[in-house]
Amino acid sequence: MRGFFWRWCKRAITSLLVLLALGSVGFFFAVRHYEADLPSTAEIKEGRYHPPQVTRVLARDGTVLSELFTERRTVVPIESLPSHVKLAILAAEDAHFYEHEGLNYLGMVRAMLINLRSGRTRQGASTITQQVVKNILLDPERTYRRKIREALLARRIEQELTKDQILELYLNQIYFGHGRYGIEEASRYYFGRHARDLSLSQAALLAGIVAGPEAYSPRKNPSKSEQRRQYVLGQMQTKGFINADQQQAALHEPIVLATAQSENAELAPEVIEIVKRTLQQVAGPGAVLGGYTVTTTIDPKLQQEARRSLRANLEKYDERHGLQGPLAPPKKMPKKGSRDAPFEGMPRFEDHKILVGEVTKANDELGLIYVRVGDLEGVVRLEDHARYNPKKLVASKFAPNGTLLRVSLLAKETDPKEIEGKNTEAPPVPLRLESGPQSALVALDIRTREVLALVGNYEAVVGGLDRATQARRQPASTFKPIVYSYALHTRRFTPATLVDVRPNSVRGIRAADEAEAASTETIRLREALAKSVNVAAVHVIREVGPANVVSWAKALGITTPMGPDLSLPLGAYEAKPIEMVNVYATFAAGGQFELPRLITRIQDPNGKEVPLPPTPPSRRVMEESEAYLITSMLTSVIDRGTGQLARGVGRPVAGKTGTSNEAKDAWFIGYSTDIAVAVWTGYDDARPLGRREAGATAALPAWVSFMKAAHAGTPPTDFPRPADVLVVSIDPTTGLLPAEDQTDTLTEFFLSGTEPTERVELDAGVHDALASEQEVPEVPAMERDAETLPALPPPEDTIPLF
Known part of the structure; x- marks a missing residue:
């Protein structure tokens, strides 16, 4: 009997050893199998893991203009956090984090038994390392395979990183609800403070939210959130992280949440787009989502007023021209190829064109209008x-259905699902309704040339x-002051110089377009500008030379190619509003040219400043006295010329209206002693x-509205006159x-x-005498040598903000 027992024990032990050996071999090969395709930990090990962070765009006063992110996160180093923040997380999630080697074996066995009973993976027993x-290396699927891979990687991470490094990754990665990732963003959202300033409570x-x-969100479920806080504080006291007195003090601290901040997404989207482009240039393509902080020159109050003024002005235009709905299908389809005919082909966003499309259906519940634009299906959100x-x-x-709409394509962020090919059908492209004209307003600080508002x-x-x-x-x-300022610069013209305005004296300009031509043959240069007499401006440029005016315009910052011809003072060539307003700001600044600035500071996620490309130093284009003279002439536009509505600003201002042929463009550009502002209105096509639309009706009202708000509460100041500008009484006629x-004189x-x-x-021959004394010698423009003037630096030397 005893022999049989020992033989049985021997066989049992042998079988057990064989099973253990087979199990070990199986376990070894299983580990090798799961290790074979484990993701690399090199990025984490070498400190190259950079999760998406919030990039903030700030106004000049620190107001947040926008937050750019895919995950709203701001990474903070663990050294910056007080110990009670780290201990609270440990008490809630993994109190033995600094004791284990990445795995909680007891918890894993308990979780496995629960999962086996339920027939699915319900519990995980994950440590912070797991x-x-x-969250960083694996997908969130709930399978036994993923749990095994998770355990293997946890052990590897524990061997490659310190505990503090692992905890730092965790604190910056975890989700706290309401779109906030990481302890810093959670602290800002719930309590309006940095994580380093959090109290124990x-x-x-x-920690309880995780x-x-x-x-457990205190905004959604305050009672559950408070209960969870009690639990965490209890765990902290039990584990010896805090004492009883600290626990009681924290329990009695009231929960006071920060006021939820509304985003200013609609305040300055144009600025945000410029910031994105600039960030990519100076810090690389990933910088937009890299946790940078960009400080701009925008004044949020002025930015808000700029958009309000433009909107009110355009809405008044819409009322005048009956552009407010409802719309109706055309009784007869426009002729193919005409301006109003539906677009054919595939439109491109890069073309920035207005296109005609046909309404195919509408969704009243969502407020969507579906529009077929050539080969593209688009959608207009009516609420916009x-x-x-x-x-x-x-x-x-x-x-x-059947209504023809004027629309343009809106840029849109690429949907990651489309990239992955998970969408079988592309969604409709967002469209903007373009029934009426558009507008632009840009305001510059004259002294610094900082952009205060940009719409x-x-x-x-x-x-x-x-x-x-x-x-x-x-x-x-609005180009005429460029011509006249150069004429003053040559010393061959003064504000009192008489200019020929005889009917039909310039080919292509009809006397019917020139009110002054019916009553006089000459007009003083000041009055010619005030009343925007085209024929006078053409005579002036013919005398000073178009090629010289082209060089002068370039020195003042106009980058558009221009030809040396007589149509320049009529604004026949194109320019950007940002360039035109800077020309006028140069006049206001006494002839000192400087490029506009929109971005003053860029900081990386660690607070280190990112160097901006050097900008060229300011340079003098004209003498201060010359700039004062053109400013003085532009005040006459306001006092008794085409810009009289601007007198409503209630302070000394200078400016000029502009209306292109057929009123396709309406402008007003002007300035006070502090701010220069340009307003443009027109259709993109x-x-x-x-009828009856011009710069004085379609642009000037918005300028006046903005300037009144911009100067509210500030005393008016006069344009300072340089000492070398003389004040002389003259005869108004000659x-x-x-x-x-003589009593009828003027200054x-x-x-x-x-x-x-x-x-x-004062005799009958005075005007005959004047012809010989005042007339500028007739010299063909192209025979005159071009003057060498300072030009803009090459584009690569500047940040292409505009």
Whole structure:
């Protein structure tokens, strides 16, 4: 009997050893199998793991203009966190984190038994190390295979990183609800402070959220959140992380959440697009989502007022021209190839064109209008176009099927699902309704040339054409001050110089277009600018030489190619609003040119400043006295010329209206002693604005509205007159010194050495005498040598903000 027992024991032990050996071999090969395709930990080990972070775009006063992110996260080093923040997380999630080697074996066995009983993987018993592996290296599937891979990677991570490094990864990776990732963003969202400033009570509340961000959110479930805080504080006291007094003090601290901050996404989308482009240039393509902080020059109050002023101005235009819905299908389809005919082919966003499409259906519940534009299916969100739908009609009533709509393509972020090929059908492309004209406004600080406000469209949506910095439009008569400032610079003209305005004296300009031509043959240069007399401007450029004016315009910052011809003062060539307003800012700054600035500072995620490309130093284009003279002449535009509405600003201002042929472009550009502002209005496809529309009606009202708000509460100041500008009384008819005892005189400004020396004689021959004394010698423009003037530096030397 005893022999049989020993034989049985021997066999049992042998079998057990064989099973153990087979199990070990099986376990070895299983581990090798699962290790074979494990993801690399090199990025984490070598510190090259950089999760997506929030990039913040700030206004000049620190107001957040936008936050750019895919995951709202701001990475903070573990050294910056107080110990009670780290201990609260450990108490809630893994109290023995600093004791184990990455795995909680007891917890894993307990979880496995529960999962076996339930027939599926319900519990995980994950340590902080395992959660780091799951969130960074693996997908979140709940399978035994993933749990094995997770355990293997956890052990590897523990061998390659310190505990503090693992905890830092965890604190910056975990989700806290409401779209916030990481301890820093959670602290900002819930308590309006940095994680380094959290109290013990606040740290416990945040730690309690991790287990169930939706269930334990203090904004959604305050009672459950408070209970969870009590649990965490209890665990901290039990584990010896805090004492009883600290626990009680934290329990009695009231939970005070920060006010949820509304985003300013609609305040300056044009600025955000420029910031994105600049970030990619100076810090690489990944910088947009890399946790950078970009400080801009934008004044949030002025930015808000700029958009309000533009919108109000455009809405008044819409009322004047009946552009507010409902719309209706055409009684007769427009002729193929005409401006109003439906577009054919595949449109491209890069072309920035207005296209005609046909409404195919509408979704009243979602407020969507589906439009076929050539080979593309697009959609208009009606709620984004309240400008044309003030009565809030449903989509099908606003634009029935068959209605032809003028639309443009909006830029859109690429859907990751489309990249992965998971979408079998491309969604409709977002479209912007383009029934009415658009506008742009840009405001510069004259002294610093910082951009204070920048608005490039009515809608304030991301994407599309930013007309303030990208659109090239004919500046019309706003170009005349460039011509006249050069004429003053040559010393051959003064504000009192008489210019020929005889009917039909310039080919292509009809006397009917020149009110002054009916009553006089000559006009003083100041009055010619004030009343925007085209024929006078053409005579001036013919005398000073178009090629010289082209060089002068380039020195003042106009980058658009221009030809040396007589149409320059009529604004026949194109320019950007940002360039034109900077020309006027140069006048206001006494002739000192400087490039506009939009970005003053870029900081990387660690707070280190990113160097901006060097910008060229400011340079003098004209003498201060010359700049004062053109400013003085531009004040006459306001006092008694085409810009009289600007007197409503209630302070000294200078400026010029502009209206291109057929009123396709309407402008007003002007300045005070502090701010220069340009406003442009027009259709993107250069349609005429309509009867009785001009710069004074379609642009100037927005300028006045903005300037009044911008200067509210500040005392008016005069443009300072340089000492070498002379004040002389002249005869208003001839521009000469007045006769003895003449009473009908006026005061005029002159550069030293250009003042009149001839005294008018009050007799019948005065005008004959004037012809020989005042007339500029006739010299063909192209025979005159071009003057060498300072030009803009090459584009590569500057940040291409615009």
